[in-house]
Amino acid sequence: MNRELFDAMNYLEKEKGINKDILMEALEAALISAYKKNFKSATNVRVDINEEAGSMGVFAQKEIVEEVVDHQQQMSLEEAHHINPSYEVGDVVEVEVTPKDFGRIAAQAAKQVVTQRVREAERGIIFNEYIDREDDIMNGTIQRMDGRFIYVNLGKVEAKLPESECMPTETYQVHDRIKVYVTKVENSNKGPNIFVSRTHPGLLKRLFEMEVPEIFDGTVEVKSVAREAGDRSKISVHAEDPEIDPVGSCVGQKGQRVQTIVDELKGEKIDIVEWSEDPVVYVSNALSPSKVVKVLVDEEEKATTVIVPDYQLSLAIGKRGQNARLAAKLTGWKIDIKSESEAREEGMISEEQADESLEGLEYEDDSLDFEESYENMDEDLFK
The missing domain is CATH 3.30.300.20 (K homology (KH) domain)
Structure with a gap:
């Protein structure tokens, strides 16, 4: 069983991106808890997991004392000298106490802890991936709707688009593909909660970054955005180089760049002004x-x-x-x-x-x- 367990951990690390050391730590804690529960031991114990040998062992930790009061947690100096003559009073001795049927207990504990940690690790990986996408645009597909939220599939997780963050000029249907602005990513026991918006001023700013190369490379800077979603917006831009026309860069030839953004926002009027x-x-x-x-x-x-x-x-x-x-x-x-x-x-x-x-x-x-x-x-x- 031990060899199969280690193989499973290696697979999870490779395929799921879950750190094997984290799984090992969790397994050790679970085995200690299982040992104390099944063998009614209050002794301090340590579980030694040897991946190379494919073995597990339980070691009780006992303090060397002159007079033994608790045999589970203490050992006499005379007993300790049978193990190693160099031991002195106050030292801690480890004694193997691995039960014969510990393999069965280990298998049950391993199954529980691996399942739990896999879920936690997957949630952590997803959270870490999406926390970096706060204040960014993502493409998604509408999965379902209820009275409070529109649920948008972003790939590995469903994001919540509150009704208050929906554009009044838009209608939403299941399977529609939409661009959303990630406003907040929260971690929870059930996994990351991701909230998105279609009305946030940041959506307009990111759309200009996508459509205007001069903004993306920093030649033109977006200084401020004011938006009344679905109706009208204003955006101020600035270029340090006096040879560059920041407004013209955003408008594009024959208005093509700004028109792409207007189309994405379903006809929302956009005023582009120069910052000063x-x-x-x-x-x-x-x-x-x-x-x-x-x-x-x-x-x-x-x-x-x-x-x-x-x-x-x-x-x-x-x-x-x-x-x-x-x-x-x-x-x-x-x-x-x-x-x-x-x-x-x-x-x-x-x-x-x-x-x-x-x-x-x-x-x-x-x-x-x-x-x-x-x-x-x-x-x-x-x-």
């Missing part, structure tokens, strides 16, 4: 597609007042305040939007400043790239 360390420029860019006359910055409160032309006020605010809300999330600045006429009434800008700003806007409009402006256009605003 200057809050005036950054907030102005973030409010795209609207144009900005002036940005007043309160550094202490991290707040801005943005003045836009009267005819662009509704565009700057967006449907139900969405454009302004996403711009604030993207930049991390509070944004209060005022029309040009309102700002003049409150003395925030003069007539001359407004005229100068509008002249600059007219020039800027003439220089806009059609493909870039088209991607940022909200068709609903022009119906």
Whole structure:
């Protein structure tokens, strides 16, 4: 039996990736427990497992004393000298106490511990594999659904897609293949719990990394993402090299790169804006597609007042305040939007400043790239 057991352990290590040393330690502990239980022994014992010889032995550990009180845990100095004359009082002697029918007990204990440890080790391997995938995209297949979760098969484990993390514009069917963003990996007694999302801003960031080589290799950096899943998102990008156009890199030729992401997100509109360390420029860019006359910055409160032309006020605010809300999330600045006429009434800008700003806007409009402006256009605003 012993030889077969060792062969089984070698197989598990090779095929399942379970460390044989862990199995050996667990087996030793199980054999000690089985010995004490079956032979009603309170003695400290050690199990010696010799893989080369294919044998197992049980050794009781006894302390050498001058006067023996407990024969199970103690040994007289005279008895000890029969084993080795060099023993002294206080030393610990090991005596083999392997029972004749210990093989049967060992087989039962081995079966239990190997089964248990195989399950634990497999769960640990899966957990270690997927913990490294937190904050990453994975492909999966929808297996089943209940009232709380959609269960997505990721290969070795089922992930849970909560209803709150589903995009409102999507319908899900069993056997559908979907991309999901891994938000959390937890270990439990029943195995790893993996939670995924379709609405997390990180999903958008990872999709851009997959579609835009300049982001993947670090030439272009994603600075921030603001998302209202299924409806509209904003993403800010930056390139250290002034020769590289970060927005153009993300849009791609004829909008092909961003369109692939839009298709994956079932038509979710995406505004790509250039990041700037200057809050005036950054907030102005973030409010795209609207144009900005002036940005007043309160550094202490991290707040801005943005003045836009009267005819662009509704565009700057967006449907139900969405454009302004996403711009604030993207930049991390509070944004209060005022029309040009309102700002003049409150003395925030003069007539001359407004005229100068509008002249600059007219020039800027003439220089806009059609493909870039088209991607940022909200068709609903022009119906």
